[in-house]
Each structure stands twice: as structure tokens, then as C-alpha cells.
Amino acid sequence: MLSVILAALAMGVGTILSCAALCVPLVMPYAATADRPGFLSGAAPGLAFSTGRLVSYVVLMLALFFLKSTIQENFLTIAIVNVTSGLVAILSGLFILGAFKRYPAFNKHYCLMFNGTRSPFVLGLLAGITPCAPLFAALAFIMTLDSLFTMSLFMICFWLASTLLIIALSSMGGVLASLLSRRVGLERVRRIASIAIIVIGLVLLIRGLSGFQV
Amino acid sequence: MLSRFRSKILALLLTLPVAGFALWWYSHPLPWFGVLMALISGSFTFLIINAKRKMSLQRPLFIGLFGVFLGTILSVVYVDNNTAAFLDWAHRHTIAYYRIGETVRSTVFPCTLTLSQVFLGRAANYFPSTGSWLVSFPSSLHAFLLILIPFTVTTLLFGRSICGWICPFGGLPEAMVTGNKTRWSLNFLKKKSVVEDKKEIEGLQDWVKDVKYGVLLASLLLAVSLAFPAVCLLCPVFWLSSLPVFWVIIGLMVVFALILPFMTKKRWWCQICPLGALFAMIDKISIFRVHMDKKKCDRCMDCVYECRMYALTPEGLDKDLKPDEDCIRCGRCIEVCPEKAADLYFFNTSVKARNIFISLTMVAILAWYTWFIFILLGKFG
Numbered sequence: 001m002l003s004v005i006l007a008a009l010a011m012g013v014g015t016i017l018s019c020a021a022l023c024v025p026l027v028m029p030y031a032a033t034a035d036r037p038g039f040l041s042g043a044a045p046g047l048a049f050s051t052g053r054l055v056s057y058v059v060l061m062l063a064l065f066f067l068k069s070t071i072q073e074n075f076l077t078i079a080i081v082n083v084t085s086g087l088v089a090i091l092s093g094l095f096i097l098g099a100f101k102r103y104p105a106f107n108k109h110y111c112l113m114f115n116g117t118r119s120p121f122v123l124g125l126l127a128g129i130t131p132c133a134p135l136f137a138a139l140a141f142i143m144t145l146d147s148l149f150t151m152s153l154f155m156i157c158f159w160l161a162s163t164l165l166i167i168a169l170s171s172m173g174g175v176l177a178s179l180l181s182r183r184v185g186l187e188r189v190r191r192i193a194s195i196a197i198i199v200i201g202l203v204l205l206i207r208g209l210s211g212f213q214v
Numbered sequence: 215m216l217s218r219f220r221s222k223i224l225a226l227l228l229t230l231p232v233a234g235f236a237l238w239w240y241s242h243p244l245p246w247f248g249v250l251m252a253l254i255s256g257s258f259t260f261l262i263i264n265a266k267r268k269m270s271l272q273r274p275l276f277i278g279l280f281g282v283f284l285g286t287i288l289s290v291v292y293v294d295n296n297t298a299a300f301l302d303w304a305h306r307h308t309i310a311y312y313r314i315g316e317t318v319r320s321t322v323f324p325c326t327l328t329l330s331q332v333f334l335g336r337a338a339n340y341f342p343s344t345g346s347w348l349v350s351f352p353s354s355l356h357a358f359l360l361i362l363i364p365f366t367v368t369t370l371l372f373g374r375s376i377c378g379w380i381c382p383f384g385g386l387p388e389a390m391v392t393g394n395k396t397r398w399s400l401n402f403l404k405k406k407s408v409v410e411d412k413k414e415i416e417g418l419q420d421w422v423k424d425v426k427y428g429v430l431l432a433s434l435l436l437a438v439s440l441a442f443p444a445v446c447l448l449c450p451v452f453w454l455s456s457l458p459v460f461w462v463i464i465g466l467m468v469v470f471a472l473i474l475p476f477m478t479k480k481r482w483w484c485q486i487c488p489l490g491a492l493f494a495m496i497d498k499i500s501i502f503r504v505h506m507d508k509k510k511c512d513r514c515m516d517c518v519y520e521c522r523m524y525a526l527t528p529e530g531l532d533k534d535l536k537p538d539e540d541c542i543r544c545g546r547c548i549e550v551c552p553e554k555a556a557d558l559y560f561f562n563t564s565v566k567a568r569n570i571f572i573s574l575t576m577v578a579i580l581a582w583y584t585w586f587i588f589i590l591l592g593k594f595g
Contacts, residue, residue, distance in 0.1 A: 025435030097421060191421050195428020196435065203436060210458035 001150070007141065008154045012161020015134040023049065023127055024169050025200055026089065030120050031173030032193035033096050037181060042174015043167050048117035050163040052124020057155050060129070064139060065148055081130045082208030085123055089201030092119035096194035134162075225263040228573040232259045235577050239584070247591065251580070259576045263569045269549055272379070273388060279579065280385025286586040289593040301454060368578055373500025374493040377484050378542025379575045380582060386467070387483045390475035391522060398477040407528045415515055418485070418524040423540070426484075426491035433488045447488070481522045484542070494539040502543060502571050503559055506535040510555035517547035517556055543571065 030045035031037065094100065100107040138158050142151045181189045233256030241248025262271045291297055368376065377384055404416040433447060446452045453463050466486070474482035484490045506517075511531070518526045525537035526547060537547070545568065548556045558568040 025432070025439045028435055029431065188420070188424060191424045192427045192431060195421070195425055196431040199429050199432035200436065203432070206458050206462055210456075 001153075004145065004150055004154050005157050008138070008157035009161045011134055011138045011141070012158040012163075014137075015132065015162040016165045023053075023124075023166055026085075026123055026127075026204075027120055027166055027170050028173040029193040029196040029200070030117075031170045032177035032180075033190050033197075034174065034177070035186075037174045037177035037186070037189065039171045039175050042177065043171040044117050045120040046163075046167040046170025049120040049124035049127070049170075050159070050166055052121040052126075053128035053163075054124075054156075054159045056125050056128020057135075057159055058152075060139065061142060061151055061155050064143060065151060078130050079208045081126045082204050084208075085126045086201045086203075086205030086208055088119055088122050088126070089204060090198050091201075093194045093196075093198035093201060096197070097191060222264065224569065225260050228263055228569055229256050229260040232256055232573055232576045232580070236580050239580055240587075244591075251587075255576055255580055259573060262572055267549055268545055268568075268572070272545065276379065277385040277389045279380075279382055279583065280389065282583060282586050282590065283382035283385075286589050289590060364581075368582070369493060369496050370499060371501065371574065372543075372578065373497035373502070374490065374539065374541060375500070375502060375543035375571070375575070376493055377487070377490050378544040380578055381489075382583075382586070383471070384481070384484070387471045387475040387481045390472055391479050391481065392476065393479070396477075396479050398474075400474075400478060409515060409528050410513060413515060415518055415528050417518075417527040417529075422485060423524070423538075425486050426488060426494070429486055430488035430491040479522065480524065481542075484523060484540070490540075497539045497541070501560055502567055503561060504537055504541055504543060504547065504556060505559060505562065506531065506551075507555045507557075508535055510553045511535065512553055512555075514552065516550045516552065520546045520550040522546065 027046050027049045030049075031042035034041035034044070095107075138154070142154050145151050145154060177189050177193065233252040236255040237248045237252040239248070240251040258271070258275065262268055262275070265271050368380075372380070399416075401416075403419055403422050405419050407415045407417060409415060437447075453460050467483075469482075470486055471483040474480070513528075513531065515528065518528060518531070521537065521541075522544065523537075523540045523542055525540040525542075527538070530536060530538055543558060545558070548558065548568070557566050558571055559565060560567045
């Protein structure tokens with residue numbers, strides 16, 4: 001059991017060098033859009049993103065357990081997920097920026113969908129279903145485990161280890177935003193962070209659309 | 215008569231260092247080229263310092279610098295290579311193309327990371343062979359320092375005025391700002407202020423001003439997370455190496471550097487440029503500052519209308535008689551002011567610095583454009 005936990009933690013830490021680093025730019029600006037940016041409010045989007053990833057991991061794990069098949073990289077899936085993530089990021093950035101204030105009905109209805117930690121959660125869900133190299137390795141590893149309990153334990157340990165960096169950097173983003181807001185004002189920090197979210201969303205969208213050509 | 219003579223002597227004194235620098239900088243490997251550059255840069259500096267309306271010479275110079283930039287790209291793509299061969303090279307081009315410590319003879323663009331190496335190399339009498347570049351690719355730390363040191367010195371000295379005088383791309387939106395008529399008002403991007411005689415002044419909304427900072431934040435986060443040198447964003451080879459990136463950049467250029475400047479008479483590219491955001495952030499410690507004389511300013515708002523960067527606002531004038539951090543020291547406000555209330559000063563003192571600023575800018579242009587000028591010389595010389 002200990003060897004499973006250690007392997008999961010080692011593989012989880014391994015994600016810090018690859019996929020977690022790709023997730024961080026998506027999460028960090030959200031940390032700066034809180035009403036009162038700081039360490040804890042900064043950690044919230046990181047946690048929401050990671051929770052979204054966990055849900056995806058569980059779904060993937062159950063699929064593997066019941067279907068008894070391996071997962072292969074699929075360019076079309078990655079492209080669709082990139083496009084969807086891009087759209088979610090762009091829309092949530094626009095909502096935080098207040099671009100839809102002129103349309104109260106639309107704003108009230110959809111604001112709930114994209115506000116707070118919902119967008120990072122959805123982005124986490126999407127990131128979780130586009131496995132990176134360490135996750136592929138982890139999924140291959142759990143195929144060798146016999147019980148659902150051991151598989152779950154492995155995935156939770158893997159998730160915990162891979163989440164540390166995201167939450168730490170997300171909290172750091174919150175602290176930086178708090179320091180910056182004292183100098184330039186909270187509203188301006190939120191504005192700049194939301195524009196950054198839109199730009200990152202556009203980059204994801206372009207990556208996704210170019211992926212369709214592959 | 216005496217004052218005219220004095221101003222000529224002053225112009226000459228400020229011209230000599232520019233010509234001397236050009237002679238020293240460009241005389242290797244071709245002494246005649248050094249003399250030619252000294253004559254061209256010296257006479258231009260003399261003329262611009264002496265001119266009553268400096269803008270009439272600054273604008274063609276700035277547009278000409280874009281011509282040099284564009285000419286370099288086109289000559290690299292078409293002269294030595296055909297387009298297909300160049301695109302093929304660009305597609306295969308990676309950072310691994312250059313190995314650390316290895317000296318390569320590049321017949322196409324040298325990597326952007328080596329740009330400052332060329333810059334510092336000139337100062338140490340290093341010269342690239344004309345026709346192709348001898349580039350020794352530095353380690354990551356060295357590359358970082360090579361980029362950082364000259365970049366920091368220039369930025370600290372000039373702040374955001376780099377965007378108004380030195381930027382190789384700024385000439386395109388500047389060239390597009392033509393005619394007397396504002397064709398589009400773009401009211402949804404603007405906030406209105408009413409001043410004393412009920413004149414309506416339109417400034418940009420705060421969020422539009424912050425777009426460049428958002429782009430900068432996103433660029434830095436993506437660069438760090440993808441282990442991608444942010445400086446590569448400036449590299450034409452990078453633009454061409456990926457077709458989607460190429461079309462996005464072309465699209466942005468068409469909208470923000472061609473259409474919007476032509477329709478609104480303002481420089482919109484500078485409102486989204488992440489490098490401009492970086493310069494704006496450091497601008498506060500630049501030694502050259504524009505401000506207005508409180509006694510002379512009659513709040514006619516001509517400078518606010520004329521500013522192509524939306525850097526001057528009635529609120530800003532009320533507050534501290536200064537433009538905001540987007541001021542590119544183009545000097546348009548200085549020349550349009552009927553009361554001669556605006557000028558360029560050293561820090562916040564009353565020591566006027568416009569002529570010294572122009573002289574120093576010419577030196578910076580001569581230094582930073584080495585890269586383009588030697589490529590052109592290599593191709594056509």
C-alpha cells in the first residue's frame with residue numbers, strides 16, 4: 001500500500017514540471033479577481049480548478065476500471081477541449097470585466113454560471129480530461145492495480161501531490177494582487193487580471209482551432 | 215541674431231556626439247560606411263534640432279525606421295532565399311538551432327536572443343561578417359543578461375519614449391495617421407469630460423488603457439509556464455513558424471496598426487502592445503518628462519486633442535499638469551501649444567531637455583538598428 005502511495009505522490013510531483021505549469025497561467029489571474037484578494041481568496045480558484053481536475057480523474061479512473069481499456073491521446077478531443085476552455089475563459093473574463101452590464105437580463109442569468117470559482121472549476125474539469133504525460137503514466141499505472149479502493153487511493157494521492165503547486169502559486173497570485181491593489185487600486189487589478197484571462201482564453205482558442213487542422 | 219547663432223552652436227554641439235558615435239560604431243568592417251552613417255545621422259540631428267517644427271522631421275524618420283525593419287524582413291525572405299525555402303527554414307527553426315557556446319554562420323535571421331549580443335559586441339569591436347552573421351549562442355543566463363542590460367539601460371533612460379522614437383514597428387501606425395478628419399469616433403471605448411467652456415473632451419475608458427497590462431500579464435504567465443522566452447514574441451521567425459500565430463499577428467496588425475489609426479488618428483497598436491506596457495510601467499523613473507507650465511497654460515485643450523496616445527486628459531492637467539504614463543514624448547503637444555506652456559524637461563525640474571533628448575535618441579537608434587542595418591548592408595552592400 002505504501003509503495004502505491006509513494007508512487008502516486010512521486011508521479012503527482014512530476015506533474016509540477018509539465019502539466020501543472022500549463023494550468024498555472026490559467027488559474028493565477030483568477031486569484032487576482034477576488035473581491036478581497038489575499039492568501040486564502042487566492043487559493044480558492046486554485047482549489048476549484050484542482051477539484052474540477054479531480055472530478056475528471058475520477059471519471060477517467062472509473063471508465064478505465066469498467067471498460068478495462070487504455071486511453072490514447074486524441075487530437076480532436078484536445079482541440080475541442082482547448083476551444084471550450086478558451087471560450088469559458090473569454091466569457092468569464094468578459095463577465096469579470098463587466099462587459100455585459102448593459103444587458104442586465106443576460107448578465108444576471110449567465111453571471112452566476114461564470115462568476116466566482118465556477119469558471120476555474122469548469123476549466124479544471126476540461127484540463128482533467130486532456131491528460132498530460134504524467135497523467136498518462138498514472139493512468140497506465142492504475143491499470144496494474146486490482147481493486148477500486150487502491151485505484152482511488154492512488155488517484156487521490158496523485159491529485160494531492162499535483163495540486164500543491166497550483167494552490168501555492170494561486171495563493172501567491174492572491175497575495176501579489178493584494179499588494180498591488182494597495183498601490184493601483186483593487187478595481188484596476190481586477191480589470192488587468194480579467195483582460196489577462198481573456199488573452200489566455202484567446203490563446204487556448206487559437207491552439208484549439210489550429211488543432212483541428214492536425 | 216545672437217540667439218540664432220547660439221542655437222546653431224548648441225545644435226552643432228549636440229550633433230557632434232551623434233556623428234562621432236556613428237563613425238565609431240559603423241566604421242568596422244567598412245570605414246566608408248562609418249563616414250556615411252556619421253554624415254547622415256549628424257546632418258539629420260542638426261536639422262531636427264534646428265527645425266521650428268521638429269515633428270515634421272521626426273515623423274518621416276520614425277516611418278523610415280519602420281521601412282528599415284520591413285526592408286530587413288523582406289530582404290531576408292526574398293534576396294538570399296525564396297519564400298518557400300525561408301518558410302521551410304522558419305518551420306524547422308527551434309531554439310536548438312543554435313547550440314550553447316557554438317558559433318554559427320546564420321544566413322537568415324539570427325535568433326532574437328542574440329540581438330543584444332550583437333549590440334554589446336559592437337561596443338567591444340566585435341562585428342558580424344556582412345552577408346551572414348557569426349552568432350555565438352549564449353547560455354540561458356548569459357542570454358538573459360545580454361538582453362536585460364542594454365534593454366534596461368535604454369528603458370531607464372527613455373521610458374515610454376522608445377515607442378515614439380525608437381520602436382521599429384511604431385512607424386506603421388504613425389504612417390497611417392493621416393488627414394485632418396477623424397473618421398470613426400468609437401464612442402463605446404471613450405469617456406467624456408466637459409471642461410470650463412463646455413468643450414467636450416474624449417478620453418479612453420480605463421479598461422481600454424489597461425488592455426496592454428493584461429496582455430503583458432498573460433504573455434509573461436504563458437512564457438514562464440511554457441518555458442518560452444518572452445522575447446521570442448518579437449521575432450519574425452517565430453511569427454512565421456506557426457501559421458495560426460502568423461495569421462493572428464497579421465489580423466492584429468491590420469486592425470490596430472492600419473485600420474484604427476487611419477480611422478481615428480490615434481495610435482491604437484500602442485494600446486495593446488505588451489512591450490509598451492512594460493515601458494509604461496518603468497516610465498516614472500525616466501529622466502525625460504513632459505509637463506506644462508501652470509502660469510502659461512490657459513486650458514485650451516489643444517494638446518489633449520492632439521495627443522495620439524490619449525495620454526493627456528483634462529483630469530491629468532488639473533491634477534499635476536502632466537500626461538500619464540502613456541506619453542511617448544513625440545512632442546506633438548509641445549508644438550501645438552499656442553502659449554508654449556508644454557515642454558520636455560529633466561525630471562520635474564525647469565531645465566529644458568528636448569534637444570538633448572533628440573541627440574540621445576539618435577544615438578540609441580544608431581545602436582539598436584545595427585542589427586537591421588548590417589543585415590541590409592550584407593544583402594545589398
